[in-house]
Structures are given as C-alpha cells and as structure tokens.
Amino acid sequence: MSTKRNRAITLLSLSHACVDVYQGAVAALVPYFVAERAYGYAAASGVVLAASLLSSVVQPLFGALTDRWAMPWLLPLSALTGGAGVALSGVMESYALTLAVVAVSGVGVAAYHPEAARAARDAAHGSHTAMGWFSLGGNVGFALAPLLVASAVATGGLGASPLLIVPAVAGAALCAAAVRSAGSRGGTAGRSEVAGCDDWRSFLRLSGAVVCRSVVFVGLSAFVSLYVRQRTGGADAAGTAALCVLYVGGAVGTVAGGRLADRYGRLAVVRHAYVLTVLAVAGVVLVPGPPVYLFVALTSAGLYVPFSLHITLGQDYLPRRVGTASGVTLGLTVSVGGLATPFIGALADATSLRTALLPLIALPALGRLLLCGLREPTAPGRAAPTPGTSGDRPRATSA
Template identity: 30%
Template sequence: MTVLLGVSTAHLLNDAMQSVVPAVFPLFQQSLQLSFTQIGWIAFTLNLTASILQPLIGAYTDRRPTPALLPAGMLFTLLGMVCLALAPSFGMLLLAASLIGVGSSVLHPESSRVAHLAAGQKKGLAQSIFQVGGNTGQALAPLMVVFIVMPLGQRGFLWFTLLAVIGIVVQSVIARWYAGALQRSAQRRRSRTPGKLAPKPLSKRFTIYAMSILILMLFSKFVYLASMTGYYAFYYMERYDLPLSAAQICLFALQFAGMAGTLLGGPLADRFGRQRMIWFSILGTAPFSLLLPYAGPTASVLLCIVIGLILMSGFSVIIVYAQELLPGHIGTVAGLLFGLSFGLGGLGSVLMGWLMDIHGVSIMIQWCAYLPLLGLFALLLPKDSELIRQE
C-alpha cells in the first residue's frame, strides 16, 4: 500500500502540472492573442508526444524494465514548466507542451507496472489507487490556476517546478523499491517448479474485437473530456457572462468528482464485473452530458459532479480488462491505452478548436454532449466469464 500511495502521489503531481496547461488556455489566448485553432495545436502537441511515446516506452520496458526512467520522466516535466513560465510566443508554448508530454509518456507505463507489481490479487483496486492520483491532480489544476497563475500571471508557473522537484524525489524512492521487486521476481521465476502449464492465450480475433471496442470507449471518453477541460470554460463565460474563476469551479467539480469515481471504479469492477463497469461509466454519463449545455450556472456545477463521478470510474477498469486480454504485456498495454487517451484527446482538441473558429463555441459544446452515447457499443464487450472460459 505504501508503494501504491507513492505512485499515486507521483501521478498526482504529474497530472496536476499537465492539466494546468489546458486550464489556462483563456489566459494564453488573451496574453498572446491566440486563435482557437492555435489553442487546439497546443493541446494536440501536449497529447501527441505522450500518445506516440507511451506505447513505445511500454513495449521497451516489457522487455527491459528501467526503474531510472521514473525520476527521469519528472525531470522533463520540470523543464516544461520552466518553458511555460518564460514562453514569449506560440512556438515556445509548443516546446513546453512537448516536454510535459514526454514526462507524462515516461511516467504512465512504468508507474502502471509498479502498481501491477504491488497489487497482489486486487488488480482493480491497485489500478484505481494509481489512477486516482492522476484524477486528484487534474481536479487541483483549476484551483491552482485561480490561486497561483491568475494572481501572478505567466511567471506563476515557476512555482510548479517545486512540484516537479518533489516528484523527482518521490519517483527516486519508488525506483529503488521497483529495482528490488524486479530482482525478487527474477529469483522466483528461476526457482519455480518446471512443468506448470501456462494459460491458453486468447485468440487473435477475440482480442482484436475486444480491443477495438475498448478503443472506441476511449475515444468517447477522452474527446468529450477534451471538450470540457479545453473549451467548456469559454462556453460557461460566454453563456452566463461570468469570469474565468467561476468557470474553473465547474472544471474543479468535474475533476474532483472524477477522483471519487476513479477510486470507486476498480473495487466495484472487482465485485460486479469489469464489462458492466465499462459500459456504465460511458453510457451512464450520456443523460447528464446532454443536459449540461442547457442548465443554469449552479445546475451546471451539479451536473459536472455527476458526469465526473460516472465518466471517470471506467478508465482504470479498461486498463485492467485490456491487461487480462494481453497477459505479459503490462507496460505495452498501459502505454498504449494511456497514449491513445492523450492522442485522442489531442486530436479532438485540434478538431474542435478548428470547428469552433467556424461555428462558434456553443454549437460544438452541444454536439460533443452526444459522445457518451457511444457507450452503447460497450454492451458488446465480452463478459468477464467469457475471458475465463477462453483461458
């Protein structure tokens, strides 16, 4: 549990720094005179660097686990925060976003492997503890914008370097435990009694079918989240004629409730089944996402709480489900799914920014509200019992 709390804390620090970037898009738009399309490109760069590198790093560390990558990843995030604080132009913002994305791409696959090693039999709970750190960091980002960045301006990002330094220290401690755990695991493999049969692998067609549905669920979830974290503040300020600080309260409510949903999602999936939890987490969001564009300012906060609670409950479950589909590829699966989540969010941000420049913010927020209806396809996922029968 100490190790799980450690990787969760590192995840919190990383995602707090990463999530503060889209949270300050209105600030950058005003100070640097950026268009919505340029804002979308910043989000795309942040997410693309992570989406491309994460599966590659995961595949590499499946073959050669590297504990030293844990503190090294946080160092990239520190450099990204420095560039963000000093950026005089759109190009420098892109560089800062890419550095933060690289740091994130290193953290997720290796930290997910650490959580898997420390989990024992409670894989869902362990992944939820790891993931809830990230959701907590995402929830804190809007508050950090209100209390740090808005009073101090762009130079306020220098305070985030303290978080990166703390993250380097935490990751260094975890890396030492991780190195020892790898040695113990290697010793157990060498001493294992020969002759024990390995489980029969799942068929390629079955695995591709299930993974395709999981990827569709990631598309629904993370493109919708990109519309909320990157652009809902503009919609909220425009519709209700309220300041940015008021809009950040909605985003905080969304992310804070998501923290609770993530923590509950893994244990509930361990009890009621992963397939059920996945479809509920996406499809169950739809009634509330469809209401959100038409609610008043107070009701919007309440709806954001419900949306965050339900929508965020499924991601850790999707990761564990996919790791069971592809046993022995823990880092690859974690890197692939985290990478896809960032990549889909980045592509969605660019597309939405371009469409908002053409059609306006309001219409795009209304259209994006339909994305959780794709959760209907999660009903086609193989049930947990079908996975067991195929082993």
C-alpha cells in the same frame, strides 16, 4: 505484504499526481502566453497541441519498451523531464523554443505512465480498488494544475515559471521511494515469461470506447465553464463552479469505480457507466438553469467510474504486452480527446456552442456499443467466469 503493497500504491499515486500536474499545466499557461506574448488563438492552440500530440504518439512506444526491459529508473527521470519542459516554457523567448520545451515535457509525461501503470499493477496484486487510487492520483494532479500555475505565475508572470519544477522534484523523489518499496523487476519482461494470449480484438474495441470517453471529457473540460455561464446566465464564478464539480466528481468516481468492480465485475460497471454518461451529457447540453450542475456531477461520475477499469481491462486483454496496453489506455486514446477539441471549437464558431456539444451525447452511446460482446478477461490458467458467481470478478493478472 499488505502494508508493503499499500505503501507502494500510495507512493505511486502521489507521484502520479505530481507528474500529471504537467498534463494540465500547459493549458493553464495559455492565458498567460496570450496576455504577455500576444499569442493568437492558433498559436496558443499550437502550444497545447505540441504537448498532447507528441505525448500521444510516443507513449505506446515507451509501453513497448517496458514490455521488453525492466525500466524502474525511468520513473524519476520522466517526472523530472515532464516538469523541466513546463518550467522552461515561460522563459523561452521564441515561439519555436517554447514549442520544443513543451514537447519535451509531453515526452516526459508519456515515458512515466506505462512503467508506472505496470508498477502499480504489480503492487496492487489484483485489487481494482488499489488501481483506482493510483488513477485518482493522476486526476488530482490534473485538477490542481490551474491552481499551481496561478500561484506561480499570477504575480511574477511567465518569468516565474521555473517555480513549476517543484512538483517534478517531489514526484521524482516519490518515484524513487516507490521503486525501493515495491522492489524492481529483474531482467527483461519477455513475452515467454507471461502466461496467456493477447486478445487484440477485444483490446481494440475497448480502446475505441476509451477514445469516445476521452473526446467527451476533454470537450466538456474545455467548454463546460463557458457553456454553463450561458445556460444559467451567471458570471465567471458560475462556470468555474461547474468545472470544479466536474473534477471533484471525477475524484470520487475514480475510487468508486474500483470498489464497484471488486463487487460487481469490471465490464458490468463500465457498461453501466457509459449508459449513465449518455443521459448525463444530454442533461448538461439540453437542460437550462441550475439543474445543469446536477448533470455535470452525473457526467463526471459516468466518465470517471470506468477510468482505472479501462487500464486493468486493457492490461488483461494484452497480458504479454502490459506496457503497451498501459501506454494506449493511459496515453494514446486519452490524448485523442485533445486532438478533437479544435474541431468542437470550430463547429461552435460556425454555429453555436450548444450545437457543437450535441455530438458529445452520441459518443458514449457509441462507446457502449463497442463494449457489447466483450468478455471479462480471465487470469491465465483460470477457468472462464460463470455469470452470477465470484468468477465474474477475476483479479488482474500479474505482469
């Protein structure tokens, strides 16, 4: 069983990386749209918004569908859809068609996550470390997107964008293999088949904390490169290095979060991570010179350590609606960060980039307050955990 579980998680993690390439690819294509099509900043922002806005709206809807019916076939189909939209975006001549295919890509990405998170949960059998590896796949895919886009279109221009379908084809094949390895769910995922009660109040508070985390992460992803250049007086390489630190630290933090949760409990780890993020973001914004890189690394750890734990906590707060919980924690709340980024940019235009980033210090503190009073969800039929015992570290329930 352990070998089967590891194989399924590995395949799902790799497919997650292939699909989430397309979450980062749209933003990575923006400079090429500006250079080749003379898009203004508003038009370029519209392309990114077309992908993130529609994706954030429909992802919970796909979650609700997967709560009612087994849909393993959706995984390879969503991978191909997500890739096809981005691959076609460079060869569409009109702005409207470009927005349309990018939006289709966003729908494909949205369709993937709820069913994939459910499949990973089933394959993990309660292991937070295994869920951490699944989440890591998505983070790696997002981080690799700029490199893949550059390798495809840097020499051939936007006309070479169809080459970007390759990760989608690989992702679809991996999804199909993962479904065969793990075995598909039969019948429906009816609410009566799952024990336990949905705790919507705790879930909504957790979702609010994830929104705070999302705005900080997306805001820094968009502006940390430019800001570090300003603070260090360095060239483009200085900013690129800061962005690499943010992403590499995220990969380490995602895996570490699962291991720490298995040892200390999920909520304890998440709460400490939010406190660390407050201090780390303050260092990024306020500390000048080379030490800023240390604070970028600490920020990355604080933001990514709780990433996979948000997913499993949300699923355990809504044991009868695991797909919905996955759609919200992986989709809606995360996409809100993208919607907030234009406001950060507008504030930077009106004042300064440092002033615009100052509110990011307060957001993880707000997230930490929302986590106050939450209790570790317990598997159905299991007694509530007693602090200081192994019960503080309940396993994720099986959907």
